[in-house]
Amino acid sequence: MATRDNESNENQQFVEEIDYREIENIQVVGEGSFGVVYKAQWRGIYVAVKNIVSQDEKKAFTVEVRQLSRVNHENIVRLYGACTKEPICLVMEYADGGSLYNVLHCSIYDYTIAHALSWAYQCAKGVEYLHSMRPKPLVHRDLKPPNLLLVNGGTHLKICDFGTAADKNTYMTNNKGSAPWMAPEVFSSSNYSEKCDVYSWSIILWEVMSRKRPYHSRSASALAILWSVHQGRRPPLLRNCPPPIENLMVKCWDKDPAIRLNMKEVATFMHNLMLLFPGANEPIYNENDWTCDEIEDEEPIYEEIITNPTFPDTNGDNTSRVTSLPQPDESTCKPLTVELTNGWDVVDREYELQLQTMPGFDRMVPKHGSTNTVQAGMQSTKTPENVPPTDPNLDNMYMLLDPHLRPATPDLQDPYSRALFEEHKKLAQEYLKVQTELALTAQKKEKLLSTKTVEQQRQQESIRKLQLEKEALLNFRDGLLKQRELLQGANPQGPDD
Numbered sequence: 001m002a003t004r005d006n007e008s009n010e011n012q013q014f015v016e017e018i019d020y021r022e023i024e025n026i027q028v029v030g031e032g033s034f035g036v037v038y039k040a041q042w043r044g045i046y047v048a049v050k051n052i053v054s055q056d057e058k059k060a061f062t063v064e065v066r067q068l069s070r071v072n073h074e075n076i077v078r079l080y081g082a083c084t085k086e087p088i089c090l091v092m093e094y095a096d097g098g099s100l101y102n103v104l105h106c107s108i109y110d111y112t113i114a115h116a117l118s119w120a121y122q123c124a125k126g127v128e129y130l131h132s133m134r135p136k137p138l139v140h141r142d143l144k145p146p147n148l149l150l151v152n153g154g155t156h157l158k159i160c161d162f163g164t165a166a167d168k169n170t171y172m173t174n175n176k177g178s179a180p181w182m183a184p185e186v187f188s189s190s191n192y193s194e195k196c197d198v199y200s201w202s203i204i205l206w207e208v209m210s211r212k213r214p215y216h217s218r219s220a221s222a223l224a225i226l227w228s229v230h231q232g233r234r235p236p237l238l239r240n241c242p243p244p245i246e247n248l249m250v251k252c253w254d255k256d257p258a259i260r261l262n263m264k265e266v267a268t269f270m271h272n273l274m275l276l277f278p279g280a281n282e283p284i285y286n287e288n289d290w291t292c293d294e295i296e297d298e299e300p301i302y303e304e305i306i307t308n309p310t311f312p313d314t315n316g317d318n319t320s321r322v323t324s325l326p327q328p329d330e331s332t333c334k335p336l337t338v339e340l341t342n343g344w345d346v347v348d349r350e351y352e353l354q355l356q357t358m359p360g361f362d363r364m365v366p367k368h369g370s371t372n373t374v375q376a377g378m379q380s381t382k383t384p385e386n387v388p389p390t391d392p393n394l395d396n397m398y399m400l401l402d403p404h405l406r407p408a409t410p411d412l413q414d415p416y417s418r419a420l421f422e423e424h425k426k427l428a429q430e431y432l433k434v435q436t437e438l439a440l441t442a443q444k445k446e447k448l449l450s451t452k453t454v455e456q457q458r459q460q461e462s463i464r465k466l467q468l469e470k471e472a473l474l475n476f477r478d479g480l481l482k483q484r485e486l487l488q489g490a491n492p493q494g495p496d497d
Contacts, residue, residue, distance in 0.1 A: 016081030018042070018091050023049055023083075036409055042091055047080060052088040053412045064090060067138055067162040075126030077149055077160035095158065097150035097285070100204075104145055104211055111284045115154070116208040117245075118280035121270035122157040123148060124201060128263040130159075131194045138162075139193070143200035144181040145207060153283025179222035179229075180214040184255055187226045195257035198266065202252035206235050209245070222401060223435050244273070401428055 025038040029048070040049045052061050068079035068090075078093040100119060103109055123143070130138040140147075140159065147161040183199035185192040203214050214235045215225045234253055237246060248269060252260050261269075274280065407424035410417040 018081040018083050020083045020085075020087055020089065023047075023089075023091065025049065039094060040091075042080070046094040046096075048092045048094045050090040050092065053409055058088070061088060061090065064162045068092075070133065070138070071130070073126055073129045074156075075122045075158055076129065077158045092160070093149075093158070095149035095151050095160075097152075097154050099146045100148040100150055100157065100208070101145035103150060103154055103284070104207060105213065109154070109284050111154070112277075112279055112282075113209075114274075114277040114279040115282075115284060117270065117274055117277055118155070119148070119150075119157050119208050120201070120205045121267070121274050123159065123204060124263060124267040124270050126157075126159040127197050127201060128267045131197070131263050137194065140197050140200075141186070142178060142181075143197055143204065144178050145204060146178075148204075154285055155281050155283060179225040180216075182226065182229070183257070184230045185257060188230055193257060194263070195260050198252050198260045198263055199257075201263070201266065202249050202260075203235070205245075205249050205252075206238070209241065210235070210238055221435055223432070223439060227439060244269075401432070405431070 022042055024041045026041065026046075027039050028036060029039050030037050036051050036053060038049045038051065040047050042049075050061075050064075052058060065079070065082050068077075077095070080091045080093070082091065083089045097103070103111070127140060127143065130140060140162065142161060143159070147159065149158040149160050150156065151158065181200040181203045183192065183196035186196050207214055215228065232255055234250075237250075241249075248261070248266070252266065254260050405428065407421050407428060410421035412418065
């Protein structure tokens, strides 16, 4: 019988062993689910090189090599090869357009409903391919716009970052993923199916249609979003959204995975829908003018989420909806925009930060050659002393944090960088513990208030009954007094007579 290790070796035998000396790193472009990512040149072409800098990240590296070595699809990033000897790295296809997240949340690039539906369709085709693989289908488990690459002027989408992917028949016990796109069953249990990718896809569809970040709020933590989703809340339905698209979206984010469509059904639906929306092949940017600055939504989407969304009449007024794309007519070729007051202001201009242009990069890297968090740690010479180790049971909990709060991947060769990473992880654990305690305390408070209200109602009801009983007794007493007076009037003489 073949062991799991043997199976991994069999899957990896098709990956080319690359000599690291052939790679010429050009610049750091961000960080993925593991390691630092560089734009580099290899054999005359631009590639993305994911370097492994920590022993803890080798597991994710092995997963991604194994899974990517099995796939070959136009909507999935291509793996050229890997360096399995130090320095360990993956050499992958480089996307000049960066991630879909960058395009959605940049201020200078407009796109149409045709582009939005095309991106959703291409994502569905790639995921359908993963789910239909034999003998072991794949579940991505971390679908989100930062993990969707764009090439060819933003018209061609490719799925990447398979560090959390798992075989469909594997008992998936790690709740990995990103909060706004994570299916509720992934958060609440360890046994879930490929339908978790369908849920993530529906949130991506909402995001490309609205051009807003799901559940976005300055005060919304990852745990708050997960708990809100678990309770049944979803992003607000879109005003003027075509009913078939809305029905598809709502059905795919249903809390019950059995109600959701499978990805083959989704891809078929999107294929038929794309026939009605031409223009998806029009580039939205040129390679020479590509740039991206993160923008901050002024409107807090997280606080507008609704419970148990239905299919309301599109002719009626629904204040819980947000502005979306126009109905299919001659205006469908107009750029997709969202009108917000100062909505496109760049965040944190003082540091001139920009989102990285590669997928799976939930961090921000400086522009114009300034130093990022990884490089800053490598330049230091002092080593923090007596940094206590993190709790091994919570070692990966920092992945639940918002991207800007997660520890930067350390330089394994720099003791100071490693120590900072461990210290940051410890702080992240403490932060998550405090957030959890706050959530539990708030829940306990609500329960106490609810209990107090019920007790008050019982007391008021008891007082009302006692008052009625008192009134009844007083009336009974008055009746007895009147009867005594009548008896005395009918017999005025005493008993001696």
